[in-house]
Amino acid sequence: MADVEEPMALDDANWDGRWNHVSKFLERAGPFTHPDFEPSTELLQFLLETCKILVIGAGGLGCELLKNLALSGFRDIHLVDMDTIDVSNLNRQFLFRPKDVGRPKAEVAAEFINRRIPGCNVIAHFKKIQDFDESFYQQFHIVVCGLDSIIARRWMNGMLMSLLTFEEGVLDPSSVIPLIDGGTEGFKGNARVILPGMTACIECTLELYPPQITYPMCTIASMPRLPEHCVEYVRLLQWPKENPFGDGVPLDGDDPKHIQWVFQRSRERAGEFSITGVTYRLTQGVVKRIIPAVASTNAVIAAACATEVFKIASSAYISLNNYLMFNDVDGLYTYTFEADRKENCPACSQVPQELQFAPSAKLQDVLNYLTKSATLQMKSPAITATLEGKNKTLYLQTISSIEERTRPNLCKTLKELGLTDGQELAVTDITSPQTLLFKLSLST
Numbered sequence: 001m002a003d004v005e006e007p008m009a010l011d012d013a014n015w016d017g018r019w020n021h022v023s024k025f026l027e028r029a030g031p032f033t034h035p036d037f038e039p040s041t042e043l044l045q046f047l048l049e050t051c052k053i054l055v056i057g058a059g060g061l062g063c064e065l066l067k068n069l070a071l072s073g074f075r076d077i078h079l080v081d082m083d084t085i086d087v088s089n090l091n092r093q094f095l096f097r098p099k100d101v102g103r104p105k106a107e108v109a110a111e112f113i114n115r116r117i118p119g120c121n122v123i124a125h126f127k128k129i130q131d132f133d134e135s136f137y138q139q140f141h142i143v144v145c146g147l148d149s150i151i152a153r154r155w156m157n158g159m160l161m162s163l164l165t166f167e168e169g170v171l172d173p174s175s176v177i178p179l180i181d182g183g184t185e186g187f188k189g190n191a192r193v194i195l196p197g198m199t200a201c202i203e204c205t206l207e208l209y210p211p212q213i214t215y216p217m218c219t220i221a222s223m224p225r226l227p228e229h230c231v232e233y234v235r236l237l238q239w240p241k242e243n244p245f246g247d248g249v250p251l252d253g254d255d256p257k258h259i260q261w262v263f264q265r266s267r268e269r270a271g272e273f274s275i276t277g278v279t280y281r282l283t284q285g286v287v288k289r290i291i292p293a294v295a296s297t298n299a300v301i302a303a304a305c306a307t308e309v310f311k312i313a314s315s316a317y318i319s320l321n322n323y324l325m326f327n328d329v330d331g332l333y334t335y336t337f338e339a340d341r342k343e344n345c346p347a348c349s350q351v352p353q354e355l356q357f358a359p360s361a362k363l364q365d366v367l368n369y370l371t372k373s374a375t376l377q378m379k380s381p382a383i384t385a386t387l388e389g390k391n392k393t394l395y396l397q398t399i400s401s402i403e404e405r406t407r408p409n410l411c412k413t414l415k416e417l418g419l420t421d422g423q424e425l426a427v428t429d430i431t432s433p434q435t436l437l438f439k440l441s442l443s444t
Helices: 020-026 042-050 060-071 105-116 150-162 203-208 217-222 227-242 256-272 280-288 295-314 363-372 400-411
Strands: 052-056 076-080 121-125 142-146 179-185 188-194 323-327 333-337 353-357 382-387 390-395 424-429 432-442
Touching: 020 042, 020 295, 042 295, 052 060, 060 076, 060 105, 060 142, 060 179, 060 295, 076 105, 105 121, 142 150, 142 295, 150 179, 150 203, 150 432, 179 295, 188 295, 217 227, 227 256, 227 280, 256 280, 295 323, 353 363, 363 382, 363 390, 363 400, 363 424, 390 400
Parallel strands: 052 076, 052 142, 076 121, 142 179, 353 432
Antiparallel strands: 179 188, 188 323, 323 333, 382 390, 382 424, 424 432
16 A cells, blocks of 8 residues: 555545445344434544544554554544564564664554544553553553553553442443453454453453463473473573673563574574574563464454444444454454453452462462462462551562562471461562552461
């Protein structure tokens, strides 16, 4: 598609018949419309002039989502993405061109849509989702995610949960911002509708997400056979030992300098064992846990997600309830089901989750549970408790000075730390903006 140099003015963006395809769904009833749906010309005006959508992710799925939403009549769209364009993106992320390599994805995608679709106003944010506060997210009617990171999904899920308000224990519906989440992996994909505080959230169904591939440490350290083993050796062992960018600086998969360092060391490691196949792209894929992408799968899932946005924004149709699976590895298979809310979900239940341990258990055991439990899967939890009327940090590993000071606590028993039955533990983690509360149950 050739680029148009100048965007069409907003006043010229509503030519006769432009929105006929949308009006047909909003101005008349049909066999699939919502039982309470009342056809109206005002619904189209709401989509065009009022409805505000946040799209997170401008990759393969995000490009499709952005295009679909803009062509469906949504004009006020914000786009958040922290990544820049790589030449490997061009085969499926169709909003980008070779001249765009190195530029922020969000900015280029927004420019392309604004230029090609008259009247559309996409505002780009070249930032992390964690860079925004609650007031930013409160302005949107619907949030749509096209992410390749489970951690980012969980954080966004937690943010929308934190925006909920309750009156005498009853959820205020006006505080609910629907989350439409899509994900793809090769020829498989899923789309889901989450109504925070009302339906199953990301944390309720954490077990549904595929586990990350891991390799035995003995193989990585002593008998590497694959190029991935070499990259993992550098990531897990050499990086923390050498601290190439300063003491305590974590490996950032989005920093080209970090990836280049890992790539060079991985090639050296591979040379020692006569292993071939270590490339920059493979290194980046292993470090960032990049999921393989297929353009056609992205298109299908983005279409499903955009359809759900339209349903919710217009209230014309019953939305997905609440999980769609897609698979075209061998033939074509789709399946929908209702994922159930968990009564003790750490994100949406409003009830502290119970942690059962013996008094002789050590704090390290609690830490292991928080990180290895299939229902929690935390990455670097910080544990705090109220002891003798004061908040005390029992362990925090993200700040090296505090980690060093609190590390001895890991070897202490819960009893030695002064923790008692029924004690509440406050846990923070990069997977959520919320502080999660756990109730300690000490059993003999």
